[in-house]
Amino acid sequence: MPDRTAPPASAPSPASAPVPAAGGGPAVSAAAAGRDAEVRPLGVEFTPTGDPAVDAAIGLLEALDGVPTEGHLPVYEDVHQRLGETLAALDRS
Template sequence: MPDPAALPGTAPEAVPAPAAGSPAPAATAGRDAEARPLGVEFTPTGDPAVDAALGRLEALDGVPTEGHLPVYEDVHQRLGETLAALDRS
């Protein structure tokens, strides 16, 4: 599994911090092409496979929307495999 931070354009230092007093990302949607961090915090579930899959979503913070699909597909596949493994147990 590649490190989420190693994905192009997802390194934390590549994502500019929002300026103090700037509007929330939802308030500026569609106004410009600049990607802004969502600020959503990840809470571990305690299941290593689920946590690894959900951890991939952190790589999307600040990435333009068009770069999200491959990560969403990967997370969906991993969670599906985790559920299927529960059925086999």
């Protein structure tokens, strides 16, 4: 079972992250695709729920502030799994 207390791996830098090319061609870097390579923070804050497992899962989303969009999916999947496990534990209790 993966370590659920470890922070998510960092995402590749925007200039090196592969981005699908228009028309289904080979992937290119964000800089080569002409995208704005500057990553801006979202500034989203969350209110603690009082449940340590839920707060820890949601807290991982704060790590996405400043990470290029291409790096969000693994964190979203991890948070989704953690929240699902928390709900399943409630069903077992």
